[in-house]
Amino acid sequence: MNVDHYTYRVTWSAEDGEHVGLCAEFPSLSWLAASPEEALAGIRAVVADCVKDMAANAEPVPEPIADRRYSGEFKVRIPPQQHRQLVIEAAEQGVSLNRLVSSKLAA
Structure with a gap:
């Protein structure tokens, strides 16, 4: 699974006072960081770890939205x-x- 195909977004969290990285296919995951670049790098790493763990445990891995046919x-x-x-x-x-x-x- 290519984690670069997932849908990432970085936004500002006023509540946390930091940027938050999100992934649409993994709505329960997020990453807080001081800069948008760090937030994106953080959420990408978390998603990669999660996908690796899911694959190792034979769990179904979400298909990237970008790879789906509509x-x-x-x-x-x-x-x-x-x-x-x-x-x-x-x-x-x-x-x-x-x-x-x-x-x-x-x-």
């Missing part, structure tokens, strides 16, 4: 009235419901 489709349940309003809006704009919702999500 169909471009997903279902969303909404109230019937909201569905009706979206259909009306799409009709008024002369576009499909799919195109209307896709553009709203992109905004």
Whole structure:
């Protein structure tokens, strides 16, 4: 497993007064550091250790989000009235419901 393919993020933690490194595929892990670079290096090392440990114990290792294939489709349940309003809006704009919702999500 290539740990470079995981989704990392560094943000400021006002509560801790430090930068925090995070990994989307391992939401329970984090690393605090004085600089963003140190936070990124720290979370990458923690993830690498975790993946190594999981593999050694024959545990399933999360697949990186970047390596997954996506169909471009997903279902969303909404109230019937909201569905009706979206259909009306799409009709008024002369576009499909799919195109209307896709553009709203992109905004």
